[in-house]
Amino acid sequence: MTSDQSFRLGVLGSGRGSNFVALADAITAGSIPAQIATVLSDVAAAGILEQARQRQLPAQFIAPGKFRTKLDEEAERAYVLALQAARVDLIVLAGFMRVLKGDFLRAFEGRIVNIHPSLLPSFPGLEAWKQALDQGVKVTGCTVHFVDAGVDAGAIIDQQTVAVLDDDTAATLHARIHAAEHELYPKCVAAIARGEILVQGRRVIRKVG
Numbered sequence: 001m002t003s004d005q006s007f008r009l010g011v012l013g014s015g016r017g018s019n020f021v022a023l024a025d026a027i028t029a030g031s032i033p034a035q036i037a038t039v040l041s042d043v044a045a046a047g048i049l050e051q052a053r054q055r056q057l058p059a060q061f062i063a064p065g066k067f068r069t070k071l072d073e074e075a076e077r078a079y080v081l082a083l084q085a086a087r088v089d090l091i092v093l094a095g096f097m098r099v100l101k102g103d104f105l106r107a108f109e110g111r112i113v114n115i116h117p118s119l120l121p122s123f124p125g126l127e128a129w130k131q132a133l134d135q136g137v138k139v140t141g142c143t144v145h146f147v148d149a150g151v152d153a154g155a156i157i158d159q160q161t162v163a164v165l166d167d168d169t170a171a172t173l174h175a176r177i178h179a180a181e182h183e184l185y186p187k188c189v190a191a192i193a194r195g196e197i198l199v200q201g202r203r204v205i206r207k208v209g
């Protein structure tokens, strides 16, 4: 893709949407050659929907169905249809707290990215910053990766480190990881939108020149 905005993003989130805001601001600033085509959430009151509506972007709650950690079949179909209707080129998970499965992954193979608050493969799953504190590591961070059938397991696009300080609490460490996420995610999405990313098995290479 060139520097126009024809590359279309579908953003999915369940929470307050600070990564969505970082992406939307980067697009407005001209640093990501893309547009946000739709924002979807499994949580009706999620901040991410409010943030999207404030920016006059299409935003929709789609009920997740009967399971706690994934979408049920009907919900999965509804998400796929909404994203296809929005003609998205890339699905950007920004704090979407459900694991995506079979039909969803098949519909958008190789076109789904996620951000996770640790240096994967360390600390997959929930509350990764707490896992890092409990384990006593001195460096943690965040990871942007392609999504595959595993949990926080796909090929790694890029990572940013965050030091763990002696007086860190879960809240202070989480806040610094969030700040790192807001720098890393827009850079990665911009590189994908520009067609600079090459996937070779588990290795993701940045094309230069």
Ligand code: GAR
Pocket: 013, 014, 015, 016, 017, 018, 019, 020, 048, 094, 095, 096, 097, 115, 116, 117, 125, 126, 127, 152, 178, 181
């Ligand atoms: C982010 O820290 C993101 O890394 C995490 O949810 C938060 C969403 O914050 N995602 C995961 O843990 C996925 N495994 P936000 O709603 O403010 O962007």
